[in-house]
Structures are given as structure tokens and as C-alpha cells.
Amino acid sequence: MPAQVIDGKAFAARLRERVGQEAAKFAEAAGRKAGLAVVLVGEDAASQVYVRSKHKATVAAHMESFEHRLPADTAEADLLALVAQLNADPAVDGILVQLPLPDHLDEQAVIAAISPDKDVDGFHVTNAGRLAVGQSGFVPCTPLGCMMLLTDRLGDLSGLEAVVIGRSNIVGKPMAQLLLDANATVTIAHSRTRDLPAVVRRADIVVAAVGRAEMVKAEWLKPQATVIDVGINRLPPEPGADKGRLVGDVDYTGAQGVAAAITPVPGGVGPMTIAVLLRNTLVAAYRNAGLDLPEGAL
Ligand SMILES: NC(=O)C1=CN([C@@H]2O[C@H](COP(=O)(O)OP(=O)(O)OC[C@H]3O[C@@H](n4cnc5c(N)ncnc54)[C@H](OP(=O)(O)O)[C@@H]3O)[C@@H](O)[C@H]2O)C=CC1
Numbered sequence: 001m002p003a004q005v006i007d008g009k010a011f012a013a014r015l016r017e018r019v020g021q022e023a024a025k026f027a028e029a030a031g032r033k034a035g036l037a038v039v040l041v042g043e044d045a046a047s048q049v050y051v052r053s054k055h056k057a058t059v060a061a062h063m064e065s066f067e068h069r070l071p072a073d074t075a076e077a078d079l080l081a082l083v084a085q086l087n088a089d090p091a092v093d094g095i096l097v098q099l100p101l102p103d104h105l106d107e108q109a110v111i112a113a114i115s116p117d118k119d120v121d122g123f124h125v126t127n128a129g130r131l132a133v134g135q136s137g138f139v140p141c142t143p144l145g146c147m148m149l150l151t152d153r154l155g156d157l158s159g160l161e162a163v164v165i166g167r168s169n170i171v172g173k174p175m176a177q178l179l180l181d182a183n184a185t186v187t188i189a190h191s192r193t194r195d196l197p198a199v200v201r202r203a204d205i206v207v208a209a210v211g212r213a214e215m216v217k218a219e220w221l222k223p224q225a226t227v228i229d230v231g232i233n234r235l236p237p238e239p240g241a242d243k244g245r246l247v248g249d250v251d252y253t254g255a256q257g258v259a260a261a262i263t264p265v266p267g268g269v270g271p272m273t274i275a276v277l278l279r280n281t282l283v284a285a286y287r288n289a290g291l292d293l294p295e296g297a298l
């Protein structure tokens with residue numbers, strides 16, 4: 001039996017639909033729409049694509065989208081001033097500064113300047129700390145989206161062996177934290193891990209967040225594992241084509257013969273990231289307006 005395909009795109013569409021319905025109710029109750037500000041510094045082509053799809057999804061979900069495009073040579077003081085202005089703007093519930101930033105800008109300083117109450121990416125140390133100690137706060141969108149797919153498929157994760165490959169602050173670490181909170185037994189692997197195939201082989205759940213095309217091989221997987229592929233890698237173009245294919249960190253075709261279920265790339269985790277961003281923005285809007293989000297609405 002080939003692995004089931006975990007259709008993140010369809011799951012994300014349903015989540016965006018629910019968020020849109022709740023956002024319309026919010027607008028009625030609050031007398032204004034929930035607002036998301038996205039800041040893009042520079043002209044990175046991939047970032048432009050993401051920012052455009054975030055804008056479209058935000059508007060479609062009955063929210064206000066504020067886009068700020070700054071030149072690549074923007075001074076840090078000017079970027080910090082814009083963040084301060086957005087922090088103070090009552091029409092803005094969520095702030096996202098698209099990463100990576102150009103090299104001359106200090107990402108940590110910029111993230112630290114965002115109000116934790118508007119940090120819908122969940123990247124501020126305050127929100128990372130809240131997640132680490134079990135307080136409620138904003139959880140990074142990509143790992144939260146992965147958890148939604150996992151619990152939808154597997155139900156209770158208690159006692160399952162989970163291996164997260166990658167330990168970045170935005171994906172790997174919060175992913176491991178969420179799996180731990182769900183009572184999985186969690187291993188975090190990284191570039192210094194010895195015998196990665198043997199570590200992966202233990203896993204009932206594999207989350208790959210590395211950024212290396214098709215690195216995780218089918219033979220590494222435990223039969224009937226559930227595989228969440230966060231990686232987004234563009235292969236070199238075939239002769240005659242102008243763009244290469246997008247692939248994940250897992251050998252998708254091979255894994256289909258071993259795993260119980262796997263997310264595709266594209267159409268898996270990526271769309272979930274955007275849907276969760278809208279969800280986090282709506283949660284922020286309810287809190288900022290002093291209103292209660294109906295229990296279980298999202
Ligand atoms: N779908 C989505 O919405 C999103 C997708 N992504 C994608 O996810 C991937 C990971 O992103 P991100 O976490 O930001 O990446 P980072 O580059 O910040 O982190 C990569 C991690 O992979 C580890 N690693 C690198 N090489 C190996 C190796 N050979 N074996 C084991 N581990 C290795 C690194 O280890 P070490 O710490 O030792 O260096 C590091 O912890 C990328 O492809 C990115 O494009 C990212 C964000 C959102």
C-alpha cells in the first residue's frame with residue numbers, strides 16, 4: 001500500500017475558510033477588521049512570492065493587509081522606526097518581518113523590537129520563552145501547522161517516537177517543543193548527529209526541516225512512519241526550463257513505499273504556514289481588542 005498523501009493544501013484551505021468566517025464576526029464585534037502588517041526588505045524573488053500570497057490570503061479572509069516594502073539598503077534605524085510605528089498602530093494586530101533580512105541588518109534586534117502581543121510569527125524571545133515554559137503565547141506558524149496535520153492524522157501522540165531533523169529557532173526547536181508538549185518522545189537531530197539513518201529509523205513521526213533536497217532516504221524510515229516534510233528546495237532547472245522543480249528534504253517517491261503517510265512539497269506544510277499566520281493574527285486581534293475568541297472556533 002503506498003503512503004497516504006497528507007493534503008496540507010486542502011487542510012489549509014479549510015482552516016483559512018474558518019478563520020475568514022471568524023474574522024468577519026470579529027469585524028462586526030470590533031467595528032474594524034483584524035490587520036496584518038508584512039514588512040519586506042529587499043527584492044529577494046522567493047520572498048516576494050510569499051509576501052504576495054500572504055497578502056491575497058489575508059484579504060480573502062476578511063482581514064486588512066498592510067504591506068511595507070523597503071529597499072535592500074534600508075538602515076536598521078529606519079526599519080526599527082517602522083516596527084515601532086506598527087507596534088503603536090491600533091489597526092495593526094500582527095506584524096511579520098519577512099526573513100532572511102539583508103546581511104547588514106541584525107535579525108535578532110529587529111525581532112526583539114516587535115511587540116510580543118503582535119508577534120504572530122512567534123519569533124520574539126518572549127514568545128519562545130512562553131512556549132518553553134508552557135505559557136500561552138504565539139507559536140511559530142510552520143511548526144504549529146505541522147502539529148495540526150499530525151494530530152489530525154494520528155490523534156493522540158502520547159508515547160510516539162518523534163525525530164525532528166533540524167534545530168532552527170523558527171522550525172526545529174519549536175517543533176520539538178510542541179511534540180514534547182503532546183507527550184511524544186522527542187529526539188532532535190542536526191548536522192553533528194552521528195548515524196542519522198539509525199536515529200530516523202526509530203521514529204514513528206519524522207519531521208524534516210533541514211533545507212537539503214531529498215536528503216532523507218526511504219531506507220532510513222521505519223515502516224509505517226508518518227513523515228512531515230518542511231523543506232522547500234528548488235532543484236537546478238532541467239535543460240530548456242527556466243526554473244527547477246520544488247522538492248522537500250525527503251525522497252518523496254521512495255518514502256511513499258515505506259511510510260504510512262507523508263506531506264508533499266509543494267502542497268504540504270507550506271500552505272499551512274500561511275493559514276496558521278492568519279489564525280495567529282485573528283487570535284491577536286481578539287486579544288488586542290479585549291474580546292473573547294469563541295472557544296474551539298479555530
Ligand atoms: N514550509 C514552510 O513554511 C517553511 C519551510 N522552511 C524550509 O525548511 C527548511 C529548514 O528551514 P530552517 O529551519 O529555517 O533552516 P536552517 O538552515 O536555519 O536550519 C537547518 C537545520 O538543519 C540542520 N542540518 C543541516 N545539514 C544537516 C545534515 N546533513 N544532517 C542533519 N541536519 C542537518 C542544521 O544543523 P546545525 O544546527 O547543526 O547547523 C540546522 O539545524 C528549509 O528548506 C526552509 O526553506 C522554513 C520555514 C518555513
Ligand SMILES: Nc1nc(=O)c2c([nH]1)NC[C@@H]1CN(c3ccc(C(=O)N[C@@H](CCC(=O)O)C(=O)O)cc3)C=[N+]21
Binds near residue numbers: 141266268274
Ligand atoms: N518572518 C517570516 N515568517 C515566515 O513564516 C517565513 C519567513 N519569514 N521567511 C520565509 C519562510 C518560508 N515560508 C513559506 C511560506 C509559505 C510557503 C508555501 O506556501 N509554499 C508552497 C509553494 C510555493 C511556491 O510554489 O513557491 C507549498 O509548499 O505548496 C513556503 C514557505 C514562510 N517563511
